[in-house]
Amino acid sequence: MNKTDLVAKIAVTTDLSKKDSERALDAALDAITDALVSGEKVQIVGFGIFDVKARAPRIGRNPKTKEPINIPATKVPQFKPGKGLRETIAK
Numbered sequence: 334m335n336k337t338d339l340v341a342k343i344a345v346t347t348d349l350s351k352k353d354s355e356r357a358l359d360a361a362l363d364a365i366t367d368a369l370v371s372g373e374k375v376q377i378v379g380f381g382i383f384d385v386k387a388r389a390p391r392i393g394r395n396p397k398t399k400e401p402i403n404i405p406a407t408k409v410p411q412f413k414p415g416k417g418l419r420e421t422i423a424k
Contacts, residue, residue: 336358339358340354340355340358341354343357343358365383368383369383369384369385369410372385377415378415378417379415379416379417379418380414380415380417380418381412381413381414381415381418382412382413382415383410383411383412384410384411384412384413385408385409385410385411386408386409386410386411387406387407387408388406388407388408388409389406390403390404390405390406391404392404
């Protein structure tokens with residue numbers, strides 16, 4: 334399922350137009366992104382938790398030359414599914 338399919342599903346489920354559904358989806362995604370950028374955790378009960386994880390710097394290897402390279406520290410988004418989502422998928 335891609336964004337277009339998701340917008341169509343939202344439009345059918347909520348009786349909104351596709352344009353309004355896309356705006357609502359974009360607003361929700363923007364709100365989640367803004368919260369993660371500011372360091373907040375986003376918890377949607379029954380669905381899951383969006384959070385930011387800090388990765389420490391480490392030494393990697395160039396697979397072609399086998400030469401060690403430094404990989405800098407970074408922040409990455411992570412998602413932990415909630416109990417309701419896990420149970421629904423397990424059925």
